[in-house]
Amino acid sequence: MTLAEQQAAFARYLVAGDNEAELAAEVVSDGVNAAARLEVYRNAFYMRLQDALAHDFPALLAAAGEATFGRLTAGYVRDRPSARPSLRWLGEGLAEWLRARGEPAIADLAELEWATLRAFDAEDAAPLTAEAFAAIPPERWPELRLELHPSVSLLAVGVNVREVWLAVRAGRPPTALRSAREGLVVWRASGGLQVEAIAEGWHLLLVSLARDATLATACEELARSMDAGRVPALVAECLHRAAALGWLTAPASRP
Amino acid sequence: MSPRFGLGLRPPFYAAAAAGEAPVDWFELLTENFMVPGGNPLRVLDEVRVRYPVALHGVSMDLGGTDPLDRAYLEELRQLVRRADPLWVSDHLCWSRRGGRYLHDLLPLPHTEEVVEHVAARVRAAQDLLGRQILVENISSYARFASSMPEGEFVAAVTERADCLILLDVSNVVVNAHNHGLDPRAYLEALPAGRVRQLHLAGHSANGPLLIDTHDRPVPEAAWRLYGEAVRRFPEAAVMIERDEAIPPLAELVAELARARTIAREAA
Numbered sequence: 023m024t025l026a027e028q029q030a031a032f033a034r035y036l037v038a039g040d041n042e043a044e045l046a047a048e049v050v051s052d053g054v055n056a057a058a059r060l061e062v063y064r065n066a067f068y069m070r071l072q073d074a075l076a077h078d079f080p081a082l083l084a085a086a087g088e089a090t091f092g093r094l095t096a097g098y099v100r101d102r103p104s105a106r107p108s109l110r111w112l113g114e115g116l117a118e119w120l121r122a123r124g125e126p127a128i129a130d131l132a133e134l135e136w137a138t139l140r141a142f143d144a145e146d147a148a149p150l151t152a153e154a155f156a157a158i159p160p161e162r163w164p165e166l167r168l169e170l171h172p173s174v175s176l177l178a179v180g181v182n183v184r185e186v187w188l189a190v191r192a193g194r195p196p197t198a199l200r201s202a203r204e205g206l207v208v209w210r211a212s213g214g215l216q217v218e219a220i221a222e223g224w225h226l227l228l229v230s231l232a233r234d235a236t237l238a239t240a241c242e243e244l245a246r247s248m249d250a251g252r253v254p255a256l257v258a259e260c261l262h263r264a265a266a267l268g269w270l271t272a273p274a275s276r277p
Numbered sequence: 278m279s280p281r282f283g284l285g286l287r288p289p290f291y292a293a294a295a296a297g298e299a300p301v302d303w304f305e306l307l308t309e310n311f312m313v314p315g316g317n318p319l320r321v322l323d324e325v326r327v328r329y330p331v332a333l334h335g336v337s338m339d340l341g342g343t344d345p346l347d348r349a350y351l352e353e354l355r356q357l358v359r360r361a362d363p364l365w366v367s368d369h370l371c372w373s374r375r376g377g378r379y380l381h382d383l384l385p386l387p388h389t390e391e392v393v394e395h396v397a398a399r400v401r402a403a404q405d406l407l408g409r410q411i412l413v414e415n416i417s418s419y420a421r422f423a424s425s426m427p428e429g430e431f432v433a434a435v436t437e438r439a440d441c442l443i444l445l446d447v448s449n450v451v452v453n454a455h456n457h458g459l460d461p462r463a464y465l466e467a468l469p470a471g472r473v474r475q476l477h478l479a480g481h482s483a484n485g486p487l488l489i490d491t492h493d494r495p496v497p498e499a500a501w502r503l504y505g506e507a508v509r510r511f512p513e514a515a516v517m518i519e520r521d522e523a524i525p526p527l528a529e530l531v532a533e534l535a536r537a538r539t540i541a542r543e544a545a
Binding site: 029052066105 | 309318378456458487
């Protein structure tokens, strides 16, 4: 075998394990046979990657249970090649993978935990303070484009994942998963990671802003799904809260 | 003289390191843990590096691989190097990626002339992209491919031909000596002394007849004995103790490091 063929065979052995004899023929068997030597690598491959996922998705592990978590993550590790040099990104596709396998409830939980991981080491940016927000003259509001802080994720989930996540984070057993349509904001505050449930209208507004819509466009979109007369008050309330909690960045920090 | 006695910067030590309260000469940082957009890891890096010299130690350069070098990774590393201003930048003499898939392990290479040439060319390319010399570390291994030269000679040939430096993991020599019946002293003798800048020490565990480099316990006696030999041969090299699992209180690792200081003093 060439070096490239040998490495292709080794990679296939680690992931699928269906070519042990072919690879073992390349390995020196002295004292310990080649198959036993190779097995060390194969076991370590799955253990290392599944341990990394268990570390990053503790609520998913607690809610699914060890056996189900082990079965699902083994499948994920096998099916989804890790394309990034750091294990920090390993779980990036887990929620989507679970959803595609018909596991929407734990997919929502995985999505929430991935958002908390993203928030933990997202880019730093100066937040738009409540004072700076209040100082923006009302005539500028329609054309205003407000940017969400890089640590903010907006989620629309179908189960009570926030409750489960909070329980596991507090060291309690996970709450049972049950249907609960919720809009969630995940972000990094000075005191640590935060998850807050928000009203549907707030969620729609923040999603529009995240798409770089002007405030006028965001309000028009909102008016299609609710009583237009209630839009201005909702927008004012949501944006004041968003500024107070650090969900927005200061316009000056935009490139 | 460069800082000599260091430890790995692991999360339980972040606060002590940021406050300058750890009695060590330098810290080694795991490169990939700090290749993040922002938040706490980079804040810790900025705080620690004003208190201590740091080294960057990575696992994903894939120097022995057959995929093209990951230029995005190397560019990100170059930026991290600019921020951290490290004493040394190191990675492993191994491969870790195939067909675009990162395997997140340090996988073994055959020790042949052809592979020496292949790896040395990649080390040179990485050094060109980073604009600096790197250190390459000998790995522990559990399987060995048919080879035409002993491992120590392989490490020496790659580093001479790539004009790079060496991070000698003393414990990995102990593990490989056991797993493959190598002569550990001959291994050290084969290395070009002027290139050895850093030494690693760590604990291993037994898995049946094989030793596994687990970094989960104190440095064993066999590694201390070989370290005594290594500090005689490479008296200028800095040394650090690696602990990645079952991490004890900082004081316990500082006490282990004191033993490394004593052995080095006695060898001088």
